Amino acid sequence: MQISNKVFVVTGAGGGIGRELVLNLLSKGASVAAVDLNLDALNGTYEAAGEKKEKVSLHQVNLSERMEVEALPQQVIDFHGAVDAIINNAGIIQPFIPVHELDYEKIKLVMDVNFYGTLYMVKTFLPHLLERPEAHITNISSMGGFLPVPGQSIYGASKAAVKLMTEGLHSELKDTNVNVTVVFPGGVGTDITKNSGADSGKKKEATPEQMKKLLTPKEAAEIIIKGTEDNQYRVLAGKDAKLMDRIYRLNPKKAAALIAEKLK
Template sequence: MKIANKTFIVTGGGSGMGRELTLQLVQKGAHVIIIDLHEDDMNETANMAGQNSVSSYRIDISDKTAIDQFVQDVGTKHPNIDGVVNNAGIIQPFIDVKDLDFQQIEKVMNVNFYGPLYLTKALLPRLLKRPEAHILNVSSMGGFIPFPGQAIYGASKAAVKLLTEALYAELLNTKVGVTLAFPGAIDTNIMSNSGLATKEEEAKSKREAKFNALPADKAAAQMIKAIEKNKLHVLIGKDAKMMNFLYRLAPRRAINMITKQMAKMKAS
């Protein structure tokens, strides 16, 4: 798919990968419609990208009524939507399933799974009318290999995986391309955006842990390249590629390795 002169919707475009996706899509000649909960972050992204190249909407993607209204309203200003990047997501508190309450469980599922589903389903009739269009859904390394203490997050991302692959099959004979991204550890503000820490606490935690993750701009560049090449799967980062290989080769060994690593992190 050619990016220039297209209009994309990017969820979570106020910060992290969403911001980088927005900036790089604009650099390639697209107009980007940002959806995010954090208005200040959206404004900062818009200033960086250029106000004429970005439109911003403060919306909770887990609110189906709000999403349906947005898709209806946005059509008056932007009748042609060519792509959607379902990037927004949150993690759960780092605790086991037995200690999670259902309010926490439902929040993660609503944002990570139902959010992309609501937006994609609402936009599909319009995408199908375009000469070419694209859907990119962001899953996670945790969507194909389990991480103790992130079971519900992983389940939500595994649901995104199968939803996206089914969409690919259903849209195979149309002009709507579908891409599924599996990021590993990416340097974003996902803990603070998930309400699990302040931005300052998250930054301090990364420094103390000597956090080694792929920069968000490099992750975004790989995703956009996957859209341009109409790839089904894109594994983002060496860790995602390595764990995908190990999990396919020896699932139990890969799970045991992850479990030991998580235990070391808790102990440190």
């Protein structure tokens, strides 16, 4: 998909990968509707846009509330005149604890934001996207969406749901103007644990040396946008995601054991 002169909606745009997605798109000549629950964070993204601020609109939305999402397309169209693509980047993780220790309120929140938030965005914007000459849906799953991570089983389940829904959308929309991409990031150096309100639980914090091996949010955003530009079916972001994808395809049990051992 050509990026220049297109209107993108980016969720989770207040920081991390989402902010870098906004800045990358702006640098390629797109206009962006930046969506996030945190208005202060959105304002930070707006300031980071510098001279391209006039191409950015800010939208404070709770993605787990369907009515708020359903009000969003008209707001975007009123500001930008149209909408050509959505990147469903927003997501939260759970505390790093087993399922039997996780309360139902946290389980519901993770599913509501990660899966239902993505679903609401897709169903709400798709009628508008189908009216455009060329359109795109990019959904961010996770390496944890195809590979089980102990202490993140519900998060993984939510991202696996995003994975399969996105792949189904690709098949349903293959004869339309709307292209669909699913992205599987590996480790990325973001504040998702803090922003999710999820303490590390039994998981040790990453060391500075380990942090150096993670993708930066900027690098992850570049990979995601490149996948969107090229209309890729699936995008593996990071060496760890690519490696574990290969191992998982050959031996799922071994791949799961490797991750479990690494997290001890």
